[in-house]
Amino acid sequence: MDAAQQTQWNELKARWREIYDLTGAAALLHWDQATYMPPAGGAARARQSALLERLAHERRTDPAIGRLLDGLEPWFASLPPDSVEAAHYRKMRKVYERATRIPAAFAAQFTEHVANTYMVWAEARPANDFKRVQPCLEQTLILSRQMAEFFPGYAHIADPLIDMADEGITVATLRPLFETLRRTLTSWVAVIAERPQVDAAFLRRHYPKPQQLAFGERIAAAFGYDFRRGRQDETHHPFMTKFSHDDVRITTRVDEHDLANALFSTMHETGHALYELGIDDAYDATVLDAGASLGVHESQSRLWENLVGRSRRFWEHYYPALRATFPEQLADVDLETFYRAINCVTPSLIRTEADEVTYNLHVIIRFDLELELLEGRLSIAELPEAWRAHYEESLGVRPPDDRDGVMQDVHWFAGPLGGGFQSYALGNIMAAQFYAAALDAHPQIEAEIGQGCFTTLHAWLRENLYRHGARYTADELLRRVTGRPLTLEPYLSYLRTKYGEIYGSLEG
């Protein structure tokens, strides 16, 4: 790297740092809106958020970045392809090209349309009025197809939309994977439906908020969440958000008549936060200071929430502490009952409340519908009925209304139709694949969890996944860390073992 290249590279990093800081400030605007903002602050806040997003977008698409990247092309060509610098350059190029491929006028039109759709949905959903959002969704479908067309060369129209969240993943990869998953899970759900269920009503007793919050934060700290670099606040919808390399926060929602809600949501968001906080300090404020993909991100939230947090060993250690926290509420509930209650498999209408076995069926329904819409095989007018039919076919339940049917998730009403759901299923699958690799490397991890100790697991995840940030794609990470591409086997094996033990053999 000569002096001129060094200057160009430094300028490129300085420009990215400004985008990073604008994005962090915009995230704070959003966090405040969801946590503490007084009700009347909304109108100006929308203006402030739009302004910071516009400023960040202007900087991301500044032609000067293209010129700097072009100027550094010879340097990049000379780098070992698996070096950090090469990954850094590739990622910046990717972000720049993705941002500039969409014309500014279209981006503005899309943003405005989506903001409007969101507001219509927020009123139409409680009113169970799909007809009100239908014209919005019809326009969203048109715009989603247009957006995909800005990225030619993909095999399927959904591929560029999927690629935005999960780089390198395509419909061709997902279709057979999801088909196997759907077939296996529906058969297991049918088997489990015939087996006796534990009475989980005790989870709905009264659990005061302060103790719920304190217990959740105790677990988060035990997982390794560093409260000097983060904090937890209450919101309507839990999320993880990042303001900077050393300020990664989570939120939760407490229902005093639902012990499981806040507890597992805290574990879930802690998983996301551990990922971000584990990224190498050397990547601070660079394009690499982020997760590899939404799917990999979700794999970490699900790993900590489910593979750790809903495991028998975890509760062998923590159930006495939980019972000490809620001695009256849990007086008549033994460990076995508690463990079965938090792992109870029942087909239901709402994705976010689904258990581990049925969860992916919810996701696959949405994925299938997105493809039908994008391929033109389904119209928006037909969508509510198609939703009901899919639910009946996959889960054996039929939503009585659209509120808890096609309108239940925000995704289609706050973004494109397509590319929004596969990450959840990918996350579940990858969580098991990564976890199996961790157990291979350190078989003592499960015993440690049984002692409330998570350091070996956390250290392994930091070393093998977290510290790399966005250096590798999901596929590269999977191959490096597990020696294999994306594969269903560890996930199905995990479910088969765990739920076979709870419900008896799942093979009919």
Added chain:
Amino acid sequence: MDAAQQTQWNELKARWREIYDLTGAAALLHWDQATYMPPAGGAARARQSALLERLAHERRTDPAIGRLLDGLEPWFASLPPDSVEAAHYRKMRKVYERATRIPAAFAAQFTEHVANTYMVWAEARPANDFKRVQPCLEQTLILSRQMAEFFPGYAHIADPLIDMADEGITVATLRPLFETLRRTLTSWVAVIAERPQVDAAFLRRHYPKPQQLAFGERIAAAFGYDFRRGRQDETHHPFMTKFSHDDVRITTRVDEHDLANALFSTMHETGHALYELGIDDAYDATVLDAGASLGVHESQSRLWENLVGRSRRFWEHYYPALRATFPEQLADVDLETFYRAINCVTPSLIRTEADEVTYNLHVIIRFDLELELLEGRLSIAELPEAWRAHYEESLGVRPPDDRDGVMQDVHWFAGPLGGGFQSYALGNIMAAQFYAAALDAHPQIEAEIGQGCFTTLHAWLRENLYRHGARYTADELLRRVTGRPLTLEPYLSYLRTKYGEIYGSLEG
């Protein structure tokens, strides 16, 4: 106004709205830093704040604003001078000229120097180490003089620095005013020193935080603070901050062994917030959506904190409620004792803890020292001893160290030397002048306060002061509202009556 002018005017307002929104977002960054930010978030936060401030500064000094203002000059000349549009134009011109008069390189140098000085002070103050900040302050003095010199045509070198906070106020105005004030107050302090004092030790009993916060918020709501457009959080140093026209927040600090601290700080910050929230909705996101001057702003915090909140009538109504909140702590304290305790006059070392009679002496000491420094009659090396001498002369107390002496206030370590303190004294003086006008207009106000009702006072302040925002200067407001320019008489009369009643005649 022709079509071209209308377009220019709209563009000017749109440009200002962007500055306003960037400033609001920057204020949120600061608020979060002072309230909820985890410790490790500081480094990136400093970068984010500097970025937003730079973006706002670039926009404030954009030559396009100068061209638009020039293009609209004929329209402005045709307006009635006392119209809102004329005030709007004048204010924008003022802000633009003030911002552009300071070269960008100097502004950057000053900002960096001040940020560095602040960090040195934050460590040197607890260590009582003036020598460490001395070189910083010497540079601050040089830069403060340079800054003043960018604004030629003033009679005194401190005038442009004062003008930034209190437009139109000069050393020539303040010197005789402060001299009268100093002479009068020192004589009263001497008289009071000979009179018996109430035992205020009960204020230091244990008052739990939740009840303190709830009581303070009850008062704030009673004053008219609209919690749909604001909220209160805890910080180390209380402040009022504005994110937008409809999001104006206050903070407070609770000491469980000091009943007065949080209570009066909440009233004080509520006064600031009522002012901002009372500004005409038509001025939303314009340059007029702000207070007239720092002095006028302080007049409203002091009016609600002192003239209302420390009045006998106020506590005739609220003391029973306070006692019901803290029944054990206040069991042996009657109304009269409480009233005298919260109005106890004692010379002390710390400005922010001073009573109404001694407070302005603290301010005048700082003002005098600033002038001596700027005029070259005093060096930074001599400042600590000069501070002690002034305190001894004015208040009869001598700080045992520099921590609670010359290093106690952040102002000189976070801004220029000069223009930073006069607003506090002006606020006290104007508070009494405005309040007297309110009582002239509505003599029932005091009786209403005795019933815990503040609507007539609040409505009068909204109508006569708040709604105008930055439309008028402080001098214009005083003349319009009270019929007189700035005058000491109502203030001295207020103190003479109130403290004569508590301590007996102050005239020796």
